[in-house]
Amino acid sequence: MAKKNLSEIERGAGFFEGFVTNLMAVVREQNVPFEALYRLVKPEGRETLKEMVYVAQKAFQPLSAVPQAQQDYFTQVLDADVPESHKATVAKYRKLASEHGVPTTTVVCYRVRAGFTLKSHAAKAGPCIQGFQYLQNWNFPDEPTVDCLVFWVPCILKDSKNKTKDEQTALLADTRTKLELPAHHMSSFGKVALVAGLILAHYKATKGEHIPLGNDWVRTDTCSADGDRLRLGDFGGAGLDCGDDRWGDGRRARLGAFALGVELGS
Numbered sequence: 074m075a076k077k078n079l080s081e082i083e084r085g086a087g088f089f090e091g092f093v094t095n096l097m098a099v100v101r102e103q104n105v106p107f108e109a110l111y112r113l114v115k116p117e118g119r120e121t122l123k124e125m126v127y128v129a130q131k132a133f134q135p136l137s138a139v140p141q142a143q144q145d146y147f148t149q150v151l152d153a154d155v156p157e158s159h160k161a162t163v164a165k166y167r168k169l170a171s172e173h174g175v176p177t178t179t180v181v182c183y184r185v186r187a188g189f190t191l192k193s194h195a196a197k198a199g200p201c202i203q204g205f206q207y208l209q210n211w212n213f214p215d216e217p218t219v220d221c222l223v224f225w226v227p228c229i230l231k232d233s234k235n236k237t238k239d240e241q242t243a244l245l246a247d248t249r250t251k252l253e254l255p256a257h258h259m260s261s262f263g264k265v266a267l268v269a270g271l272i273l274a275h276y277k278a279t280k281g282e283h284i285p286l287g288n289d290w291v292r293t294d295t296c297s298a299d300g301d302r303l304r305l306g307d308f309g310g311a312g313l314d315c316g317d318d319r320w321g322d323g324r325r326a327r328l329g330a331f332a333l334g335v336e337l338g339s
Contacts (some may be wrong), residue, residue: 075101146189146198146218150182159222159334159336164223165252169332173228182224189218191266191315200312208315212298216264222336223267224258226230227275229285229329238292238302238322241330248324257333264296264316265303268331272305272313283308290316290328304328 155163159182166181175181189198191216198203230248231243245259249284262268269316285291290306297303301317306327308314318325 091148092215110179117306134197135171141289141299142194146194147270148184148186149180149278150222150273151180155182155222158216160226162224162254162258162334166226166332166334167231169248170226170228170279171314173226173231175226175228179227180278181226182222183266183271185219185221185223185270187218187268189270191269193304195269195273195313198270199276201269202314205315211317213265213295213303213317216266216295218264218270220338223271223333224336225271225330225331225333227271227282227284229289229291230332233329234289235324235326235328237324240324241292245330245332254334257334260334262292262294262330263333263335265305267335268333269313269315271331271333272308276313282327285329286325288293290325291331292318292322292328298307 074171087153104237143152152163152167163182167177170179170181171177188194192209193200194267196206217276230244241262249256249259263271276282285306285308288307288309290304293303293305295303297317304316304318305313307316317326
């Protein structure tokens, strides 16, 4: 019994330490002067304290305790928080983003968790046309995401519309060369689940920005069993749309490409 009680005490102490650590982090994030903490113990500070405790408690909740459906598959990574080994890479994507008019406050790097698919998860991540029910019977490889870092510019690459697949591939390669990025960056359009996840994560992070803009679309690497390439876009009020190009990989006036690069296991 004594051992059990000691174990419980140790667990409680560990929780309290983590709880206090997160509470203090919230205080710093909210720019609350530390002397203001003394006022929180007074009756008039009770409601403020309750709110701070709630926020800190949510922050301390282990990921494993969160239901799978509520876990984020796409998590923003600020430029300053990108691993040191990829600092040069994020700087180059930031440069390209600035050239495309993307605000410096817009995140260009996401940490992606394995398991996100178009059919099972996209409609839960954000607004999709008919909840993507119409494509449940489509025959295409719905390849799930893998654990990785993804760098991208959240807008269609300049001059990539109204080009064939091969011309877009060449444009991406030329952009990669100019930025002196590794060969595996901008070497593809991205699998449909990954691209959809990025679009919807950006929508959530920006509180409603639709990309591609207007009625534009972007190509993906995913093709159906019939060879039709999937595209994403026309992201209007009803949600993100997914279509298949039955006319091959030719030019389409509103069909462009994203510039993105994947770093596995980062």
